Amino acid sequence: MKPFHIFNAGAIADFISRHPWWMLGLGLGLTGFLAVGMAQLRLEADYEIFFSPGAEETQEFRQFQQHFGREDTLFFAMSAPAGESIVREKSLKAISEFTQQARAIPHVRRVSSIANYPVVEAQNDTIDIAPAYYMEDGEVVSDRPMAAIESRLLAESTVKHKLLSDDGNTVGILATLVLDEESRSATAREAWSATQTLLAEMRSNYPDYRFRVTGSTALDAAFAQANEHDLSVLFPAALTVMVLLAAVLFRSLMFYIAMSLVVCSATVSCLGFAGWAEIPLSSVSITSPVIVVILAIAEVMHLFVASRKQEGDTRQSRNRAAVQKVLVPAALTTVTTMAGLLMLNLSATPPFKHLGNIAAVGVFTAFLYTFLLGAPILRFVRPQGDKATLMDGLMSAIARFVTGPKGQVTGGVVAVAMVGLSAGVLLNKIDDNYVEYFDKSFEFRGDSDFIDRKLSGIHRLEYSLEAENSNIFSKDYLNAVNAFADWAHQQPGVRSVDTIEESIAQVNQAFNNDDTAFRHAPASNDKIQQYSMLYEMSVPQDFDYRNRVSSQRDTSRVTLYLSNLSISEIDALDDKASGWLSSNAYFGDEPRDAFGATGTSILFSHIGLSNIRDMLWGTGLLFFMASVLMGVIFRKPAIAASATAANILPALATLGLWGLLVGRLGMGSAAVVAVTLGIMIDDTIHLGHRYLVGRRQGMDAVDAVREALMQVGPALVMTTLILVVGFLMISLSAFEINASMGMVVASTVAIALIFDLTVLPAALIRFDTKKQPAIEEIPHETSATY
Numbered sequence: 001m002k003p004f005h006i007f008n009a010g011a012i013a014d015f016i017s018r019h020p021w022w023m024l025g026l027g028l029g030l031t032g033f034l035a036v037g038m039a040q041l042r043l044e045a046d047y048e049i050f051f052s053p054g055a056e057e058t059q060e061f062r063q064f065q066q067h068f069g070r071e072d073t074l075f076f077a078m079s080a081p082a083g084e085s086i087v088r089e090k091s092l093k094a095i096s097e098f099t100q101q102a103r104a105i106p107h108v109r110r111v112s113s114i115a116n117y118p119v120v121e122a123q124n125d126t127i128d129i130a131p132a133y134y135m136e137d138g139e140v141v142s143d144r145p146m147a148a149i150e151s152r153l154l155a156e157s158t159v160k161h162k163l164l165s166d167d168g169n170t171v172g173i174l175a176t177l178v179l180d181e182e183s184r185s186a187t188a189r190e191a192w193s194a195t196q197t198l199l200a201e202m203r204s205n206y207p208d209y210r211f212r213v214t215g216s217t218a219l220d221a222a223f224a225q226a227n228e229h230d231l232s233v234l235f236p237a238a239l240t241v242m243v244l245l246a247a248v249l250f251r252s253l254m255f256y257i258a259m260s261l262v263v264c265s266a267t268v269s270c271l272g273f274a275g276w277a278e279i280p281l282s283s284v285s286i287t288s289p290v291i292v293v294i295l296a297i298a299e300v301m302h303l304f305v306a307s308r309k310q311e312g313d314t315r316q317s318r319n320r321a322a323v324q325k326v327l328v329p330a331a332l333t334t335v336t337t338m339a340g341l342l343m344l345n346l347s348a349t350p351p352f353k354h355l356g357n358i359a360a361v362g363v364f365t366a367f368l369y370t371f372l373l374g375a376p377i378l379r380f381v382r383p384q385g386d387k388a389t390l391m392d393g394l395m396s397a398i399a400r401f402v403t404g405p406k407g408q409v410t411g412g413v414v415a416v417a418m419v420g421l422s423a424g425v426l427l428n429k430i431d432d433n434y435v436e437y438f439d440k441s442f443e444f445r446g447d448s449d450f451i452d453r454k455l456s457g458i459h460r461l462e463y464s465l466e467a468e469n470s471n472i473f474s475k476d477y478l479n480a481v482n483a484f485a486d487w488a489h490q491q492p493g494v495r496s497v498d499t500i501e502e503s504i505a506q507v508n509q510a511f512n513n514d515d516t517a518f519r520h521a522p523a524s525n526d527k528i529q530q531y532s533m534l535y536e537m538s539v540p541q542d543f544d545y546r547n548r549v550s551s552q553r554d555t556s557r558v559t560l561y562l563s564n565l566s567i568s569e570i571d572a573l574d575d576k577a578s579g580w581l582s583s584n585a586y587f588g589d590e591p592r593d594a595f596g597a598t599g600t601s602i603l604f605s606h607i608g609l610s611n612i613r614d615m616l617w618g619t620g621l622l623f624f625m626a627s628v629l630m631g632v633i634f635r636k637p638a639i640a641a642s643a644t645a646a647n648i649l650p651a652l653a654t655l656g657l658w659g660l661l662v663g664r665l666g667m668g669s670a671a672v673v674a675v676t677l678g679i680m681i682d683d684t685i686h687l688g689h690r691y692l693v694g695r696r697q698g699m700d701a702v703d704a705v706r707e708a709l710m711q712v713g714p715a716l717v718m719t720t721l722i723l724v725v726g727f728l729m730i731s732l733s734a735f736e737i738n739a740s741m742g743m744v745v746a747s748t749v750a751i752a753l754i755f756d757l758t759v760l761p762a763a764l765i766r767f768d769t770k771k772q773p774a775i776e777e778i779p780h781e782t783s784a785t786y
Contacts, residue, residue, distance in 0.1 A: 013324035017316045020376035027372030031265040037275030044280035045224035046185050047216065050349050050607065057606045064464055064598045067550045068557050069178065073215035074195055076173040077451045081208055085168040087150040089140045094206045095171055096135045102175045105194045107187055110176040110542045114153055114163050118539040120506035127510050129538035158502055161456050161495040162561055170454040177217060192221045212447035214458050216600060222444035226283045226735040238729035239293050242722050246297050249718050250304060258377040259300045262369045266296040270362030283735050284351035285358055292362030294726045295337060298682060298719040299370040302326050305715040307381045319379035323371060329689045333682035334367040336629060346618040348610040349667065395713035399706040402761040411762025414754060418649045424656030431568045432608045432666040437736045456495035456561040461574060461597040463558040470554040473528045478504065478521035480586035481558060487580055488560050491573060496561040500548050507531040567605040574602055611667055623648050626681060634688055638767035646684045646760045650752035651676060654744055667737055676745050679723065680752040686712045687756055691764060701768045705761045720753040
């Protein structure tokens with residue numbers, strides 16, 4: 001097989017070894033330049049960072065906001081002691097106080113609760129539109145007994161499961177905020193700070209009651225908390241453990257200095273690039289420095305092991321030989337790792353694109369710094385000579401086993417087991433739930449779960465329904481809206497529905513002696529106009545139509561309040577709702593797509609599902625690219641096929657195991673192959689490269705496998721150990737996307753090492769049986785050749 005040349009590795013290695021100070025200066029200069037960008041770094045906790053600005057769903061959401069205003073929410077819950085009704089005099093005082101205090105939160109425009117909910121009733125010959133109770137001189141005033149207040153409020157469909165739980169134990173207080181568009185994150189933090197102060201005050205004044213909060217502004221705060229915890233606690237701990245573990249495994253001062261310098265420079269560089277490129281750090285992209293550190297340690301480790309095994313009269317000659325030996329596989333693994341990370345740009349979610357781009361730049365700079373900063377320091381490493389380390393002894397035992405008869409059997413058994421596990425991929429369901437991104441250590445998660453059980457969840461579907469005659473206050477339009485609301489109430493997961501028809505129906509019922517048979521819009525358009533005006537003039541601004549109808553009064557908003565559904569369940573519900581609307585006689589002239597919901601929940605649903613599918617499609621593309629790359633690099637069908645299997649089967653086996661144990665692929669676990677493929681290819685290329693060297697020196701397959709394992713095996717095992725420990729620590733994150741990604745990556749890397757040490761050697765020995773004469777001048781030692 002005639003080799004082909006990629007670049008002259010010998011010349012590059014010679015230059016690096018002859019000019020160590022130049023290399024150090026160049027590496028530190030590049031680090032310094034990129035470090036300046038860190039001044040422009042910013043953390044972004046806004047949940048809307050997950051939405052691509054150019055996506056169709058995002059544009060529809062913006063159009064909806066133009067019609068009805070852009071809103072964020074704080075949804076409070078106040079609960080009486082277990083088994084007690086909250087509709088008691090002391091409780092009603094607290095609810096009124098809470099409602100009033102919530103208005104003082106910065107940027108709050110509306111506050112809705114049972115303390116100001118307008119009950120519409122007939123009073124003799126007049127219509128009374130007023131709250132069920134009010135406060136006067138600190139006392140509760142109402143013409144009803146407490147039990148009657150509760151039953152009257154629960155009779156309202158827009159109160160039950162939204163402002164009052166059906167067991168009467170918990171009330172909801174919904175605050176609507178309008179945040180400054182140009183400084184959304186800052187104004188959200190200001191509102192959240194005031195919210196925490198209010199909650200602390202209410203808990204102090206009313207210790208017998210429980211106060212909780214969820215909503216979009218609380219979601220922003222939870223993202224910020226996840227960022228802060230992982231950035232300030234988890235990731236520094238993971239980095240420290242990995243660096244110390246590497247130092248303990250090798251027990252070399254020169255290795256520790258080189259590793260620390262390369263790791264710090266690569267980390268600073270990737271973060272500096274993010275600053276220069278104005279890429280925000282989010283709860284997802286914040287993991288990029290950890291990925292860079294792990295891969296930087298791996299690169300330095302390979303160079304250190306090669307440096308320690310070199311013999312020569314001078315430091316320069318040993319350094320040259322070590323760099324020359326590592327440069328080719330390191331360059332190839334860097335390219336493949338970057339390709340995998342850049343594949344995250346296929347994601348529909350910006351934070352994953354940011355993760356891939358930041359980490360790809362970090363991996364590239366880690367490769368550069370390994371030779372610019374690491375090589376000049378590792379020239380001082382003392383050669384190992386004939387002294388065998390504990391790891392050398394372990395690899396010798398592994399090499400003897402895998403090249404023997406039992407190794408062939410073991411390789412076959414492991415291969416069959418991995419193929420069997422891969423079948424579990426089919427058990428994975430594509431799904432996610434953004435409330436469950438946060439584990440139960442987050443107050444947001446506990447509060448959201450409780451409010452979901454008692455009232456309704458954070459999820460909402462918003463529908464913008466246009467009147468065919470540009471007049472929403474007409475009989476046909478309101479009847480159609482009411483029919484949709486009745487249908488929605490019957491759907492699993494729908495807790496409450498808000499429509500303008502409900503308020504007009506209340507007035508119509510009151511004008512008919514509170515007869516529930518008249519709980520619908522009147523038949524006369526004139527009456528509809530009169531009742532709507534009466535309602536708007538009588539209710540507080542918290543309940544007027546300003547955020548329910550468009551300025552032209554040709555479109556109204558229908559809101560479905562949902563329980564804590566997954567993104568696939570939300571998507572399925574929206575699909576059913578769109579189907580109902582498109583088949584309705586009034587709305588049926590419009591195409592089905594015109595009735596899709598919008599809002600935060602459906603955006604997370606559509607973008608989440610799209611992101612997962614894109615990542616899985618990208619995984620298939622990565623597998624194809626890996627197959628082609630292995631063919632181009634190794635050019636021998638047997639070796640290329642074995643190397644390809646080593647890169648694909650471990651990932652499939654891990655996803656299959658995930659299907660058996662978890663059964664749900666979310667955004668974090670779906671992106672795992674893009675993160676791990678480069679790591680797996682790193683091991684395969686280093687092992688395959690040394691195997692080819694042995695074959696070109698005239699060794700048979702058995703001896704070449706044994707030599708490859710002895711030469712690069714120690715670095716592979718220790719690199720994998722550090723990788724597994726590092727990603728397992730990431731799996732301790734309280735943020736589910738990072739935790740699942742850490743767990744799946746750690747499992748994949750461990751399984752890949754088992755494959756490389758058992759199946760790959762067995763496959764090479766079994767299928768690469770053709771004898772090859774020795775080549776006097778080994779091309780790969782002087783150039784990047786395969």
